[in-house]
Amino acid sequence: MRRQTGTAAVLAVVALAAAGCGGSGQGGEGEDVVLDFAWWGDETRAERYEQAVALFEEQNPGVDVRTSYASFSDYWTARNTEAAGGALPDVIQMDVAYLAEYSLNGQVAPLDEHLGETIDVSEIPESLLPSVQVDGQTTAIPTSTNTLGTLYNADTMDALGLDIPEDGPLSWDDYDALLTDIAEAGAEEAEPVYGASNYTTVFWLFQIWLAQQGKALFDGEGGLGFDEADLAEWWGRAEPLYESGAFVPQQQLDQIEGADAIGLGVTASETSWDNFLVRFSEGAGGAEMVMVPPPADDPDERGLFLKASLMLSMASNTDHPEEAASFIDFIVNDPEVGEIFGMSRGVPASSAALEGWEAEGLDAQILEYEQSVQDYVSPAPPPAVGFGTMEAEFARIAEEIGHGAVTVDEGVDQWFELAEAAMAG
Amino acid sequence: MKATRRLRSLVFHAAAVAASIVVLYPAVWMVMSSFKPGNQIIGNTSILPETWTLENYVTAFGGIGGVPFTSFVWNSVVLAVLSVVGTVASSAVAAYAFARVSFPGRNVMFAVMIGTLLLPFHVVIIPQYIMFNSAGLVNTYVPLLAGKFLASEAFFVFLMVQFIRGIPRELDEAARIDGCGHGRTFGLVILPLMRPAIITTSIFMFIWSWNDFLGPLLYLKDPDLFPLPIALRQYVDQTSVSDYGAQMAMAVLALVPVALFFIIFQRYLIQGVATQGLKG
Numbered sequence: 203m204r205r206q207t208g209t210a211a212v213l214a215v216v217a218l219a220a221a222g223c224g225g226s227g228q229g230g231e232g233e234d235v236v237l238d239f240a241w242w243g244d245e246t247r248a249e250r251y252e253q254a255v256a257l258f259e260e261q262n263p264g265v266d267v268r269t270s271y272a273s274f275s276d277y278w279t280a281r282n283t284e285a286a287g288g289a290l291p292d293v294i295q296m297d298v299a300y301l302a303e304y305s306l307n308g309q310v311a312p313l314d315e316h317l318g319e320t321i322d323v324s325e326i327p328e329s330l331l332p333s334v335q336v337d338g339q340t341t342a343i344p345t346s347t348n349t350l351g352t353l354y355n356a357d358t359m360d361a362l363g364l365d366i367p368e369d370g371p372l373s374w375d376d377y378d379a380l381l382t383d384i385a386e387a388g389a390e391e392a393e394p395v396y397g398a399s400n401y402t403t404v405f406w407l408f409q410i411w412l413a414q415q416g417k418a419l420f421d422g423e424g425g426l427g428f429d430e431a432d433l434a435e436w437w438g439r440a441e442p443l444y445e446s447g448a449f450v451p452q453q454q455l456d457q458i459e460g461a462d463a464i465g466l467g468v469t470a471s472e473t474s475w476d477n478f479l480v481r482f483s484e485g486a487g488g489a490e491m492v493m494v495p496p497p498a499d500d501p502d503e504r505g506l507f508l509k510a511s512l513m514l515s516m517a518s519n520t521d522h523p524e525e526a527a528s529f530i531d532f533i534v535n536d537p538e539v540g541e542i543f544g545m546s547r548g549v550p551a552s553s554a555a556l557e558g559w560e561a562e563g564l565d566a567q568i569l570e571y572e573q574s575v576q577d578y579v580s581p582a583p584p585p586a587v588g589f590g591t592m593e594a595e596f597a598r599i600a601e602e603i604g605h606g607a608v609t610v611d612e613g614v615d616q617w618f619e620l621a622e623a624a625m626a627g
Numbered sequence: 628m629k630a631t632r633r634l635r636s637l638v639f640h641a642a643a644v645a646a647s648i649v650v651l652y653p654a655v656w657m658v659m660s661s662f663k664p665g666n667q668i669i670g671n672t673s674i675l676p677e678t679w680t681l682e683n684y685v686t687a688f689g690g691i692g693g694v695p696f697t698s699f700v701w702n703s704v705v706l707a708v709l710s711v712v713g714t715v716a717s718s719a720v721a722a723y724a725f726a727r728v729s730f731p732g733r734n735v736m737f738a739v740m741i742g743t744l745l746l747p748f749h750v751v752i753i754p755q756y757i758m759f760n761s762a763g764l765v766n767t768y769v770p771l772l773a774g775k776f777l778a779s780e781a782f783f784v785f786l787m788v789q790f791i792r793g794i795p796r797e798l799d800e801a802a803r804i805d806g807c808g809h810g811r812t813f814g815l816v817i818l819p820l821m822r823p824a825i826i827t828t829s830i831f832m833f834i835w836s837w838n839d840f841l842g843p844l845l846y847l848k849d850p851d852l853f854p855l856p857i858a859l860r861q862y863v864d865q866t867s868v869s870d871y872g873a874q875m876a877m878a879v880l881a882l883v884p885v886a887l888f889f890i891i892f893q894r895y896l897i898q899g900v901a902t903q904g905l906k907g
Contacts, residue, residue: 248692461669
């Protein structure tokens with residue numbers, strides 16, 4: 203009898219002790235500097251980062267890099283919690299949607315003192331730098347650049363007997379007319395083909411359209427660079443295209459959420475980031491794609507810009523700023539790292555990362571496209587507070603207009619209201 | 628008369644079958660999709676794969692970014708087993724105290740404990756994170772398990788309190804006459820009688836821990852420590868290429884243990900619920 207009670211007590215104690223050592227002894231107090239590095243992405247990116255980190259550790263004995271990753275939204279859930287606790291990893295992958303917020307709250311450190319010393323930015327195009335500066339301080343270094351392109355599914359266009367306009371950009375009206383032609387030809391297919399999904403939902407394409415008229419999303423002084431009439435005109439473009447069947451109905455897009463309409467051949471054209479070429483070609487569906495510049499009424503005023511993407515920032519709570527800075531420099535500039543990643547991050551921002559290796563296949567197609575529009579790109583719009591919210595609401599309201607749930611004018615009013623609240627913080 | 632009864636039974640069964648098809652469809656879809664090539668999963672409505680492939684399982688077993696698949700399974704098992712042991716041990720002791728020991732402030736403390744049921748987890752995330760972080764316990768299993776060993780799952784404590792209240796006091800009194808104190812009354816009389824409640828608790832705790840996503844996401848940084856739910860999300864990232872096939876395959880593999888666990892213990896679960904209604 204007594205023995206049994208004893209066993210229960212012992213069990214409880216053992217269990218408690220086991221919980222205590224569940225951590226499997228991470229991060230011993232050695233002499234090595236330990237750098238924590240977090241990023242978002244999928245398993246293929248995980249393998250690439252593993253290789254890059256192994257190279258860095260080899261060249262920097264005494265520095266131990268611990269990586270951690272999650273998908274985009276989970277990544278930001280975890281970072282926001284850590285930021286509130288002042289416990290961000292030393293180096294974090296940063297997105298333009300969060301840069302202004304993290305910088306103004308002092309959660310990521312200004313890197314200016316390391317520029318030109320530990321971090322070499324001489325190989326990064328000047329036009330890219332304003333997009334990583336908040337309040338005049340550089341708080342992130344872009345590893346790569348993206349720009350928008352208009353993609354055509356070559357297989358679908360072939361099947362419909364239509365030509366892909368490869369000589370210079372179409373005017374907006376000509377592009378809309380082409381989408382309507384696609385839809386007319388595609389309606390007779392067993393699985394109807396539409397022109398495109400609603401391009402007016404893309405916040406960044408709106409920036410291009412504005413820039414072609416000499417305007418911009420932001421005025422650079424914390425305000426918006428356009429008014430209600432501009433937005434109403436932009437969103438107004440969608441209505442006739444839904445009527446003519448050029449745009450795929452929103453309900454059908456909802457059904458294939460998670461896959462891409464153009465990859466599946468539901469649409470023949472999309473305007474998207476150039477590095478999505480890989481995803482459209484290799485993801486669900488998978489087809490040959492041709493990428494040309496987005497529409498422009500005046501071929502000399504294309505409004506294109508390079509978007510800094512997959513930036514790296516240093517947490518202001520880091521204990522090892524020197525090592526963190528040299529890690530950032532390594533990931534951004536090292537040609538071997540450039541070769542490991544190829545164009546999977548976009549085109550490397552630093553031309554140093556392109557030296558000594560040749561891009562192949564889809565990578566070469568992306569690189570070629572970005573180089574072909576190089577003469578037409580203007581400086582990227584600066585980061586703004588509330589950008590993430592504005593972009594998300596822009597797409598949501600544009601979709602609701604597509605559903606017919608709100609009119610264009612109501613949508614415009616809604617968006618301006620939300621944007622003002624987002625900018626106020 | 629007989630004919631109407633037969634008709635009624637037919638209608639009932641037809642409705643039941645129809646309902647279970649609706650309920651089971653997603654699970655069947657998942658299992659079938661795991662045998663489809665990645666590009667046929669989304670946007671393709673047919674249940675049966677056009678071409679069967681085991682490629683997805685090969686990818687899933689291959690692990691992610693150098694961490695083997697078995698590591699994720701092992702981590703999930705460790706977390707689940709320790710959670711079950713901790714919750715059962717600590718909740719049973721706490722429940723005995725609330726149900727049988729009279730101590731000052733018992734009712735207030737009981738009310739406070741029930742109050743924690745109303746507190747959403749999301750409210751305490753940040754303070755909890757700051758606390759564990761300053762104790763240097765982030766990136767270990769301690770933040771995920773400490774609470775389990777301290778009876779912080781009020782739901783189970785409450786469940787056990789109610790169960791113990793249903794056990795006749797005469798049994799305690801008989802034990803006391805035989806010379807037992809609280810320790811032995813609990814260990815020799817109450818605990819063996821609590822078996823149905825303990826099994827119910829174990830099943831729920833196992834499933835909750837097995838499926839927990841937010842806790843591991845926040846507290847674990849090292850991929851070697853990741854349990855299955857985190858690994859599952861690694862295949863799908865909206866900013867790059869998504870491998871839905873491998874995700875489906877891993878989801879099927881992740882469901883096998885929890886399904887087995889449920890099948891083995893479900894009769895106890897039903898028993899546990901049934902006996903809870905009986906008093907004395």
